[in-house]
Amino acid sequence: MLKYWDRKEKPYILILFCLPFMWMLVSLLMGQYFPDPGKLLMRLSGIWASVYVVAVMAMTVVGKLKLFKGINRYRRFIGITAFFYALLHFIIYLVLFAGLSWKWISSDLIEKPYIYVGSLALVIMAILAVTSTKVMMRKLGKKWKPIHRLMYLAAAGVIAHLWWQVKDDISLAVYFSVFLVPLLIMKIPTLPTYKKYFKKT
Amino acid sequence: SAFANIAETPFGKVDKISPYDVASSYNNFYEFGYGKSDPKDKSSQFQTTPWTIRVEGEAGKTGVFDLEDIIKESMLEERIYRLRCVEAWSMVIPWVGISLATVLKRFEPTSKAKYVYFETLYDPKQMPGQRGGGLDWPYREGLRIDEAMHPLALLAVGMYGSILPNQNGAPVRLVLPWKYGFKSIKSIVKIRFVETMPETTWNMLAPNEYGFYANVNPNVDHPRWSQAQERRLPGGVLFPNVIETKMFNGYEEDVAGLYSGMDLKRNY
Numbered sequence: 001m002l003k004y005w006d007r008k009e010k011p012y013i014l015i016l017f018c019l020p021f022m023w024m025l026v027s028l029l030m031g032q033y034f035p036d037p038g039k040l041l042m043r044l045s046g047i048w049a050s051v052y053v054v055a056v057m058a059m060t061v062v063g064k065l066k067l068f069k070g071i072n073r074y075r076r077f078i079g080i081t082a083f084f085y086a087l088l089h090f091i092i093y094l095v096l097f098a099g100l101s102w103k104w105i106s107s108d109l110i111e112k113p114y115i116y117v118g119s120l121a122l123v124i125m126a127i128l129a130v131t132s133t134k135v136m137m138r139k140l141g142k143k144w145k146p147i148h149r150l151m152y153l154a155a156a157g158v159i160a161h162l163w164w165q166v167k168d169d170i171s172l173a174v175y176f177s178v179f180l181v182p183l184l185i186m187k188i189p190t191l192p193t194y195k196k197y198f199k200k201t
Numbered sequence: 202s203a204f205a206n207i208a209e210t211p212f213g214k215v216d217k218i219s220p221y222d223v224a225s226s227y228n229n230f231y232e233f234g235y236g237k238s239d240p241k242d243k244s245s246q247f248q249t250t251p252w253t254i255r256v257e258g259e260a261g262k263t264g265v266f267d268l269e270d271i272i273k274e275s276m277l278e279e280r281i282y283r284l285r286c287v288e289a290w291s292m293v294i295p296w297v298g299i300s301l302a303t304v305l306k307r308f309e310p311t312s313k314a315k316y317v318y319f320e321t322l323y324d325p326k327q328m329p330g331q332r333g334g335g336l337d338w339p340y341r342e343g344l345r346i347d348e349a350m351h352p353l354a355l356l357a358v359g360m361y362g363s364i365l366p367n368q369n370g371a372p373v374r375l376v377l378p379w380k381y382g383f384k385s386i387k388s389i390v391k392i393r394f395v396e397t398m399p400e401t402t403w404n405m406l407a408p409n410e411y412g413f414y415a416n417v418n419p420n421v422d423h424p425r426w427s428q429a430q431e432r433r434l435p436g437g438v439l440f441p442n443v444i445e446t447k448m449f450n451g452y453e454e455d456v457a458g459l460y461s462g463m464d465l466k467r468n469y
Contacts, residue, residue, distance in 0.1 A: 028438065028439075029438065031438065034223075034435060034438075035219075035223045035227055035434040035435035035436065036227060036237070036290050036432060036434055036435075036436070036441070037436075037438070037439075037441075038432065038441055039237075039288070039290070040237070095439070095440070096439065096440075096441060097432075097441070098441075098443070099432065099436075099440055099441040099442070099443035100440075101430055101443045103427075103429055103430060104427055104429065104430045104443065107422065107427040107429060108426055108427055111422065111427075112422075112424070112425055112426065112427075114424075114425045164425065165425070168231065168235065168335045168336060168406065169235045169335060170335075
């Protein structure tokens with residue numbers, strides 16, 4: 001077991017991270033989201049994706065505290081979980097919401113800017129998930145960090161997507177903005193340092 | 202309680218009716234909360250008797266009327282209508298009611314009555330959703346007078362052969378099958394005949410998303426999602442029942458004449 005998992009607690013953390021997914025899956029199969037599961041599940045999966053985006057973004061602050069130093073080693077794990085729920089959100093849209101109707105999906109994806117910002121976040125998280133392994137870290141070397149700082153751009157996409165989806169109830173958009181916006185603002189002073197990455201690479 | 206002797210009509214006999222449980226548990230009725238199950242969960246104590254409607258404005262007969270005097274049980278008929286929500290889901294519901302025109306004509310609207318304005322009850326004690334912000338309460342809707350007088354426009358007091366469940370807009374609501382569901386205002390307490398186009402709730406909140414007319418139109422998308430297709434409820438556990446959305450929700454033959462010469466892309 002330990003050969004595959006570098007730390008023995010990781011399988012349990014995996015199960016913990018999967019709990020919301022399993023809960024949604026069981027509820028779906030039990031008919032809890034009847035009669036329009038797509039609409040409700042899109043909301044729930046979106047909420048969980050946003051929760052994990054907040055969690056991974058909060059690492060910059062929380063991970064620096066002495067008490068929580070230990071959680072830094074799970075940073076990539078949490079990031080991949082955020083990607084998993086974002087992907088799930090997208091798949092639920094495709095299958096349960098739009099019924100895999102190309103007519104529906106194409107007109108949404110191509111014409112609705114509200115979907116662009118969410119898709120941008122999803123694509124960035126996909127790239128980060130693929131490059132999150134130790135092998136990729138070694139391969140990318142100094143480039144790894146600037147690539148993974150794209151997560152801030154993804155988080156900005158999540159905020160825009162949340163505000164854009166508001167019909168009437170702004171509470172979700174407010175809750176997640178309260179966490180994400182300060183974390184993004186904190187990063188503004190570090191923007192000039194990006195120049196050096198571009199020069200070297 | 203079930204109605205006796207509801208007159209049958211030829212309306213909608215071709216469509217498969219959505220189950221009662223679906224139609225009475227999956228509702229948008231923000232007066233009772235944002236969630237689809239909130240209306241059912243939070244409206245059980247809602248008092249619908251006695252119920253009066255105030256009639257105002259450009260009409261010969263105005264004042265406060267008892268609902269029982271406006272709609273007699275002997276006049277009721279059943280109409281099976283497709284209901285298309287602006288959120289891209291739809292159902293088929295057998296409503297019980299009477300033609301809106303029949304009721305409106307009794308108030309003798311004058312030549313100045315170009316529009317009809319409707320209002321939902323405002324009572325935050327009974328309607329918890331009204332205690333929060335979001336919508337500008339009370340809920341307001343309106344129709345051009347010719348739309349209101351169209352034979353398809355129904356003033357409903359029941360569905361599935363019985364009185365309306367509270368969550369479906371008891372005791373009296375509009376049903377306008379060629380328009381998006383939000384036009385079919387629920388729990389009506391006020392009818393006002395007016396000369397100019399009235400303000401309506403969703404149009405006030407987001408005029409670029411919800412027009413005054415709100416006719417079902419597969420060619421005019423909501424800014425954030427396509428209206429070309431819809432999920433007919435209930436669907437399967439995993440796969441939704443996606444069908445094509447029809448112009449005027451399939452009532453084009455009946456109502457297209459109301460809008461001849463109008464640019465429906467602009468008057469959405």
